[in-house]
Amino acid sequence: MYHIAVSFDVPAERREQFVAAALADGRDSLADEPGTRRFELIEDAQDPNRFYLNEAYTDEAAFDAHCAGEHFARFFAVIEEFARGPVWLIRGTRVEQAAAVSA
Template identity: 50%
Template sequence: MYVIVVGLQIKPEHRQDFIEAAFQNSHDSRLNEPGTRRFELIKDESDPNRFYLSEAYEDKAAFEAHANGSYFQTFVAASSKCYAQKPVWLVKGTMMAPSDEA
């Protein structure tokens, strides 16, 4: 499973716009993109304008299909005004299982 985590600092005046755009992207992606396994929006407990997107895909190809797809492009357009700073990639990689140990 391919996993990504992105840290996002949101402008307070666009917080609700960002949440709605993220939820719509999550809904559309999980419903219509077969390789999307998990899509979670996490609010930081110490900063109400700090969020994390944690997503899991069947494999890297499924993530790339999502990143190049219409749902993600709609999210980018809707959320671009919301960022107080550039999003930060915290994780990009393959989830390991005990059988993957080498």
């Protein structure tokens, strides 16, 4: 499974707009993209205007398909004027038990 996590900083006055756009992206991606497995929007515990997207895909190709899709494009069209990010936190493939034992 391929995972990504990114952060965004959002001006307080655009917070609700960002939340709505991110939740729509997640909802629609999960519904329409077979390779999208998880899409979570997380509010930072100390800064209510910092958000994290925690996403999982079947593989890197599914993530690439998501990035080329309409939901991703719509999300960035809404937030590009005001959101600072994405700042990459993680990007990689989950290590499974069988792979760890054979290494």
